[in-house]
Amino acid sequence: MICDQAYASPTPYQIYKVLTFTDFRSAQCVDQRFCAVNVKLTVLHVHSDFLCRFPLSLSVNSNYSIVYEIKLTMFVSSEDSTPSFKGFTLILPAVSVGNVGQLAADLIISTLNMPRVGHFHTDCLVPMAGNNPYSGGGGSGGGAEQLSTNAEVYSHSDLRLAVLQIRTPVLQTKVKSFRKLLVSWIKSSGFSRTVLLSSSHAHHRDDQQLHGTALRYLLSPALQDAEKSLKELGWTELERVCAFPGINDSEKRLYIPGGGVTKGLYTDCCTECVPLAVVLLFCSEGDNVPDTFTLTNHLNDWLHLLEKTPQGSTPWRVPSSWRLLFGSGIPPLLF
Amino acid sequence: MATYFGEVLSVYSRAVEEDEYDDLEDENEEDVQIRREIEEKREVQVRWCPEVSKTLESSGQLQCSNMIIAVGPSAAGFVSAYVLSAEGWTQVGWVSLWNERSRGSSRPDTVPQPGEPSFIIYQQNSSPSVLICQCTCYIAEDQLFQCAEKVLSSVQRRGLNVTVLSDSTLAEYKTPDYLNGSGTPFLRALKTSSYTGSMLCPLLEQPNIVTGLPAAVLSHCQVQRIPAVLFQCYTDVLHPDSVTMETYKPALSCLSTSVKLEACPSVEVLQKLTQISDAQSNLYT
Numbered sequence: 032m033i034c035d036q037a038y039a040s041p042t043p044y045q046i047y048k049v050l051t052f053t054d055f056r057s058a059q060c061v062d063q064r065f066c067a068v069n070v071k072l073t074v075l076h077v078h079s080d081f082l083c084r085f086p087l088s089l090s091v092n093s094n095y096s097i098v099y100e101i102k103l104t105m106f107v108s109s110e111d112s113t114p115s116f117k118g119f120t121l122i123l124p125a126v127s128v129g130n131v132g133q134l135a136a137d138l139i140i141s142t143l144n145m146p147r148v149g150h151f152h153t154d155c156l157v158p159m160a161g162n163n164p165y166s167g168g169g170g171s172g173g174g175a176e177q178l179s180t181n182a183e184v185y186s187h188s189d190l191r192l193a194v195l196q197i198r199t200p201v202l203q204t205k206v207k208s209f210r211k212l213l214v215s216w217i218k219s220s221g222f223s224r225t226v227l228l229s230s231s232h233a234h235h236r237d238d239q240q241l242h243g244t245a246l247r248y249l250l251s252p253a254l255q256d257a258e259k260s261l262k263e264l265g266w267t268e269l270e271r272v273c274a275f276p277g278i279n280d281s282e283k284r285l286y287i288p289g290g291g292v293t294k295g296l297y298t299d300c301c302t303e304c305v306p307l308a309v310v311l312l313f314c315s316e317g318d319n320v321p322d323t324f325t326l327t328n329h330l331n332d333w334l335h336l337l338e339k340t341p342q343g344s345t346p347w348r349v350p351s352s353w354r355l356l357f358g359s360g361i362p363p364l365l366f
Numbered sequence: 367m368a369t370y371f372g373e374v375l376s377v378y379s380r381a382v383e384e385d386e387y388d389d390l391e392d393e394n395e396e397d398v399q400i401r402r403e404i405e406e407k408r409e410v411q412v413r414w415c416p417e418v419s420k421t422l423e424s425s426g427q428l429q430c431s432n433m434i435i436a437v438g439p440s441a442a443g444f445v446s447a448y449v450l451s452a453e454g455w456t457q458v459g460w461v462s463l464w465n466e467r468s469r470g471s472s473r474p475d476t477v478p479q480p481g482e483p484s485f486i487i488y489q490q491n492s493s494p495s496v497l498i499c500q501c502t503c504y505i506a507e508d509q510l511f512q513c514a515e516k517v518l519s520s521v522q523r524r525g526l527n528v529t530v531l532s533d534s535t536l537a538e539y540k541t542p543d544y545l546n547g548s549g550t551p552f553l554r555a556l557k558t559s560s561y562t563g564s565m566l567c568p569l570l571e572q573p574n575i576v577t578g579l580p581a582a583v584l585s586h587c588q589v590q591r592i593p594a595v596l597f598q599c600y601t602d603v604l605h606p607d608s609v610t611m612e613t614y615k616p617a618l619s620c621l622s623t624s625v626k627l628e629a630c631p632s633v634e635v636l637q638k639l640t641q642i643s644d645a646q647s648n649l650y651t
Contacts, residue, residue, distance in 0.1 A: 127381055150588065152586075158514070158582035159575055159576070160575065161574065161576060163572070175569065175572075180585040181585065290382070360541060360544040
């Protein structure tokens with residue numbers, strides 16, 4: 032018997048009304064696909080940013096002790112079964128200046144014809160919907176009428192590659208939750224390494240950074256063994272800046288202005304021992320398509336996603352959704 | 367950032383906010399408490415009339431075969447003029463929410479007054495499994511997901527079909543050929559994978575997208591595998607107008623067995639709905 036109001040439909044992560052119950056059976060409402068229960072526990076004060084699999088025990092006023100498992104996840108598979116990502120490489124973009132990371136992810140998905148395997152259903156992102164952005168010229172499995180949402184996962188089993196494309200900004204109040212949910216999903220999916228594509232404000236570079244390449248990398252301690260191959264490629268690690276410039280030069284900190292969740296996610300991955308590589312480009316807002324090619328070609332040098340042509344260029348395929356980036360056609364009467 | 371001519375422009379990003387989120391790491395008890403209170407204040411609540419509340423208490427979710435959600439002044443006007451006036455509908459619920467632009471009523475338990483921005487749910491008298499939602503209030507970005515989730519969670523997923531009607535301006539429509547307004551207003555559609563109905567208008571072409579409550583509803587339906595279709599009407603008039611409202615007629619034609627449409631609504635009804643856009647006063651009158 033449920034003593035208070037409850038929502039009967041399961042959602043992957045959100046926890047709603049308070050439930051005090053005396054009957055174990057009626058307390059459970061588990062959907063096989065989401066594996067989630069939506070309950071808010073007064074005793075344990077679980078908030079919506081709590082995640083990961085954990086067993087909970089709750090004793091209620093009638094001395095009824097209930098133990099059940101809650102698995103909170105944002106990932107919802109398009110098929111009836113959850114795809115396996117064990118040992119895969121995950122590429123995900125940070126919503127950052129110039130949207131370079133997201134454009135790069137678009138390029139990878141479009142060129143490699145990656146089919147969509149699932150959605151990220153979360154309240155941390157602004158909602159958005161549209162038709163298949165990669166349709167026309169092969170499409171990525173789905174036709175032109177396949178509905179696309181704000182965050183989707185694409186997979187390429189031969190290359191053991193998965194790409195999470197994030198199309199809308201992260202809500203200001205949900206940044207921390209989003210980072211935690213991402214880390215949790217990465218860990219539970221068993222990705223062997225994660226690559227975060229990001230960018231940072233070019234005008235914040237110091238004198239040293241103005242020379243040479245605008246590309247930088249960062250590695251979390253769990254992925255330190257990749258450092259050797261990156262150094263062989265001639266990649267530059269992102270420099271740390273003084274925490275108190277002019278006063279105390281010894282204390283350094285990470286500073287990624289315009290990088291969105293990059294710094295936070297990197298710090299979280301370091302703490303949680305997640306193998307993460309950040310590939311970052313200094314850029315400004317404007318026509319960021321050339322920046323995207325720079326970043327993607329740079330990434331390709333390391334991950335070898337695509338073979339170069341004999342002429343030395345990489346045959347990336349621009350998705351159809353990149354049309355009209357700067358607005359509709361111009362009225363002829365203007366001239 | 368200094369430019370060539372010497373003036374200083376502030377540089378901003380389309381994608382990210384300028385300030386870092388470091389300050390959020392050093393929150394104390396009071397900040398956490400305030401943040402939680404604001405979150406609770408911004409929570410979206412779906413309220414039902416007493417009869418429906420009783421039904422919900424016993425069975426948990428409402429039986430619904432067709433849910434129509436109209437978002438925007440013209441879509442809501444269409445529903446008022448062509449649908450709600452055709453046969454018996456009862457107001458059974460509303461969504462109460464608070465944000466900076468939608469203050470809601472002072473007491474969230476009171477039904478919104480007619481004419482004020484609101485989100486109202488109607489049930490068809492002859493067929494209680496048909497629901498219409500009329501949304502004319504502003505829903506903030508952080509409330510969109512919650513709103514879609516809570517409204518759709520109150521109805522059973524099995525056998526549910528969702529139709530969304532939404533207004534948009536022609537300026538938002540991207541096309542390679544310049545549209546000079548001769549074809550407007552027009553409809554474009556988006557549908558979820560499980561929707562099997564025939565398409566009455568072209569699908570929304572890339573690179574156009576849909577945001578706001580229609581996008582939240584559609585995303586929820588896509589993920590939950592509910593057949594849903596969205597009809598977006600692009601119009602060049604900013605205020606609700608009768609021509610735009612009429613454009614929605616074909617959108618509900620496939621539901622003609624369950625939802626009766628008023629073929630020609632009376633002039634008075636249309637005038638009342640479109641009168642809201644009269645200028646209060648300006649400097650010259």
